Amino acid sequence: MTELSLNEVESLAAKVGRGSGFSWGLAEEIGRSARQLAQGGFPWADALLALAEKAGAMQTPSPAQTKQWRARQSEMGSTASLCPIRTAVLLIDDPAILRAAPLHLSNVGLPIWIAGVLAASNAAGGLEVAWSTASALVDRQGVIPKAPGGAWLTPAADVKISPGTAPQRRLRPLLRAPVADVVLTALASHAARVYVPASESSRAKGAGGGSVDEE
Amino acid sequence: MRLDRLGASHPTRLSFLRTLIRRATREGWRVRRAEWAVCDAGYGHAVYSVETPRRTYGLVAFSTPLEDSRRTDRVIAEAWDTSYVLYDGVPDADEIARLRQNAPLQEAGRYCARDLVLARANKSVRLFDAVVDALAKGEQPDAAFLASVGYLMRTTAVYGNGKFGIADRDAIAERPELSGPFQAEMLTVWLIRSFTIDLVEHVAARRAPGRAARLSPTGRRGLGVGNATGLGMAPFLVRHPVLMHNWFHAREAALARVRSQPTASGGAQAVFMAGLAAMRDKVRIWRTADIRQAEAIAALDADLAMIERIAVGLFRRAALPWDALYRFAEANFSLEGQEATVALILEPHGDLIDDLAETMAADENASFRIDGAMSCGALKALIARDYAWTRRYDFSQEQANARFWYVSAEKLEPRLGERLSEPGAEREQPLAIARDIAALSRALETEPAPIAVANFLLRHPEWRHVIRRAQITARHPYAEIRDNLTDAGMRPIDLLRSKLAFFGANRFDPRSDRWLRISLFASEPFPEDIVAARESGAVS
Numbered sequence: 003m004t005e006l007s008l009n010e011v012e013s014l015a016a017k018v019g020r021g022s023g024f025s026w027g028l029a030e031e032i033g034r035s036a037r038q039l040a041q042g043g044f045p046w047a048d049a050l051l052a053l054a055e056k057a058g059a060m061q062t063p064s065p066a067q068t069k070q071w072r073a074r075q076s077e078m079g080s081t082a083s084l085c086p087i088r089t090a091v092l093l094i095d096d097p098a099i100l101r102a103a104p105l106h107l108s109n110v111g112l113p114i115w116i117a118g119v120l121a122a123s124n125a126a127g128g129l130e131v132a133w134s135t136a137s138a139l140v141d142r143q144g145v146i147p148k149a150p151g152g153a154w155l156t157p158a159a160d161v162k163i164s165p166g167t168a169p170q171r172r173l174r175p176l177l178r179a180p181v182a183d184v185v186l187t188a189l190a191s192h193a194a195r196v197y198v199p200a201s202e203s204s205r206a207k208g209a210g211g212g213s214v215d216e217e
Numbered sequence: 218m219r220l221d222r223l224g225a226s227h228p229t230r231l232s233f234l235r236t237l238i239r240r241a242t243r244e245g246w247r248v249r250r251a252e253w254a255v256c257d258a259g260y261g262h263a264v265y266s267v268e269t270p271r272r273t274y275g276l277v278a279f280s281t282p283l284e285d286s287r288r289t290d291r292v293i294a295e296a297w298d299t300s301y302v303l304y305d306g307v308p309d310a311d312e313i314a315r316l317r318q319n320a321p322l323q324e325a326g327r328y329c330a331r332d333l334v335l336a337r338a339n340k341s342v343r344l345f346d347a348v349v350d351a352l353a354k355g356e357q358p359d360a361a362f363l364a365s366v367g368y369l370m371r372t373t374a375v376y377g378n379g380k381f382g383i384a385d386r387d388a389i390a391e392r393p394e395l396s397g398p399f400q401a402e403m404l405t406v407w408l409i410r411s412f413t414i415d416l417v418e419h420v421a422a423r424r425a426p427g428r429a430a431r432l433s434p435t436g437r438r439g440l441g442v443g444n445a446t447g448l449g450m451a452p453f454l455v456r457h458p459v460l461m462h463n464w465f466h467a468r469e470a471a472l473a474r475v476r477s478q479p480t481a482s483g484g485a486q487a488v489f490m491a492g493l494a495a496m497r498d499k500v501r502i503w504r505t506a507d508i509r510q511a512e513a514i515a516a517l518d519a520d521l522a523m524i525e526r527i528a529v530g531l532f533r534r535a536a537l538p539w540d541a542l543y544r545f546a547e548a549n550f551s552l553e554g555q556e557a558t559v560a561l562i563l564e565p566h567g568d569l570i571d572d573l574a575e576t577m578a579a580d581e582n583a584s585f586r587i588d589g590a591m592s593c594g595a596l597k598a599l600i601a602r603d604y605a606w607t608r609r610y611d612f613s614q615e616q617a618n619a620r621f622w623y624v625s626a627e628k629l630e631p632r633l634g635e636r637l638s639e640p641g642a643e644r645e646q647p648l649a650i651a652r653d654i655a656a657l658s659r660a661l662e663t664e665p666a667p668i669a670v671a672n673f674l675l676r677h678p679e680w681r682h683v684i685r686r687a688q689i690t691a692r693h694p695y696a697e698i699r700d701n702l703t704d705a706g707m708r709p710i711d712l713l714r715s716k717l718a719f720f721g722a723n724r725f726d727p728r729s730d731r732w733l734r735i736s737l738f739a740s741e742p743f744p745e746d747i748v749a750a751r752e753s754g755a756v757s
Binding site: 004008026034091097194198200 | 327378383386387585627629632634635640641669678681
């Protein structure tokens with residue numbers, strides 16, 4: 003087990019996001035969301051690994067779906083899970099959709115990320131993000147479990163977002179993020195996709211700095 | 218906000234090490250050498266404790282033998298003469314043992330939330346040995362030699378904010394003594410300076426017990442801590458646009474306040490002239506092998522001589538004397554001279570501007586969220602207003618897109634590659650701001666003006682980071698370096714110098730276009746001096 007700082011969590015998660023094919027801007031959201039999940043005591047690392055592994059198989063919300071959400075119309079279920087990152091950033095980018103809460107989203111992959119992204123956006127004045135086996139409360143202070151023991155790593159679920167108030171008195175956000183070494187290794191391999199391997203010329207030029215002490 | 222001007226930056230009284238020293242003096246911080254376990258040859262560890270009104274911190278310093286062949290300033294180094302941790306509290310024996318297992322390994326070690334800053338430094342071997350030799354003979358080292366190098370050790374990295382497991386900035390951001398930018402890092406370097414002096418005197422004393430001299434007050438005061446800085450620092454300014462805005466905004470606000478003063482008091486004139494004399498002294502000992510910098514120093518010397526000739530007359534005659542001096546510099550001086558003039562005219566005005574140091578930190582979370590309700594037409598208008606400067610570049614030309622920033626797999630550090638001749642451009646970091654803004658502008662051309670940014674981003678997530686940036690810049694006019702960071706002629710050291718000047722660095726010595734050496738804290742007081750300064754009321 004390795005204990006990471008929150009900055010390491012954010013930095014690692016952003017690289018994993020980018021390495022998994024998300025755009026730079028979405029990767030930034032993933033980084034900040036992972037930090038929020040880690041502070042709230044959620045299994046951020048397992049959730050991040052699952053996101054990296056499934057990123058390519060999840061779909062973007064369609065214009066038709068967003069129209070339905072805005073109009074509070076019931077949504078037709080789709081065969082492929084919705085990408086939770088692409089879905090959640092739409093919710094924070096387009097406040098009209100969240101204003102329509104309660105909002106029902108069908109077949110969202112890894113729904114824990116909906117809570118993470120909403121928390122990281124600092125936009126949610128008080129929301130409950132719930133699916134059949136877990137529920138999280140999101141506000142400007144972060145994200146916390148509504149009750150212990152939720153199935154946070156549910157691969158896909160129908161999600162309900164509704165107004166919800168987190169208790170004022172609650173545990174302080176965690177400042178460190180433990181992660182199993184085997185998970186950390188797997189995450190590092192996804193993150194490594196943003197790195198450029200050394201070449202002869204890059205080694206020669208390096209980042210600067212003298213090779214000898216001449217003073 | 219052009220690179221050539223940033224590359225002529227000078228430290229000012231708003232620089233972070235000056236802010237630290239002012240607070241330490243004002244609050245009467247007590248620094249003492251709490252532990253000294255160093256052998257005759259100079260190896261072992263020491264602990265310095267810093268008592269602030271609210272908390273105590275400890276610098277743990279380790280000195281270890283190092284073969285000359287392994288001593289390098291490059292980030293690829295695996296061993297160093299000395300290593301350091303700024304600790305939250307005063308460490309007990311178990312904690313020192315833990316740090317001894319890790320700090321000398323630097324990036325290869327792991328750290329915990331009590332560890333606030335991690336750093337290492339190598340000896341300037343020639344000077345360190347020469348000082349030991351002289352002191353052991355009961356003599357002072359040659360003053361010219363001492364001045365020509367300016368430090369006994371130079372740091373090659375100072376890490377904060379969660380790196381390798383150390384405490385996040387969040388953990389200290391609410392502490393007044395460390396809330397300003399890089400205050401924990403500056404405190405670390407300040408204490409390292411004391412350790413380097415103590416170490417050289419210790420080795421000399423052990424070599425010649427009872428006969429060795431101590432460094433003279435003048436010799437001590439002139440020594441700072443060197444620093445070798447390469448590309449690793451360069452992307453920071455680009456990645457933190459709100460923080461950068463706050464730094465430059467504070468500086469510009471300070472300058473505006475001073476320029477609007479209707480008179481120059483006798484006291485202010487005296488401080489100005491003393492600062493000018495001190496800067497001329499620094500310029501005389503500012504050495505570099507870099508031809509471009511050497512020419513800039515020569516031009517600066519001439520500019521400072523000109524100030525000396527005209528200042529008193531301007532102070533007497535001009536309606537807004539500080540503004541007149543600034544305008545004269547703008548019209549007649551080199552960039553180096555203009556930036557030095559800014560530093561000089563800010564110097565006498567602590568009462569007027571020092572409060573601005575409290576505005577230089579940033580809550581970057583507050584600006585992170587994208588305004589998706591903004592229309593694409595409004596976004597286009599923002600870009601046209603704030604990024605007109607990007608039209609200077611033609612990114613279809615190789616010259617404008619010649620380089621790419623990337624992270625090296627070997628050291629996980631930023632690097633700069635040549636797009637046409639080196640592999641890896643497909644893994645480019647998002648630092649080509651001018652090019653990406655230009656490309657976003659083209660993408661928006663076909664987008665109907667009323668369409669909301671949220672809808673555009675749903676279809677084009679690849680522009681998310683660029684739009685976030687444009688919206689940040691709309692509210693933070695100093696957020697952007699207005700130059701092309703992928704141009705073939707771009708000099709990364711210009712970025713480095715700007716950031717280092719905000720730290721308070723002096724004696725910029727470019728060693729190539731991508732790394733330089735500098736000095737921190739030279740001529741500044743030592744922690745023990747601030748007690749005397751406070752008692753005499755001389756807080757600057």
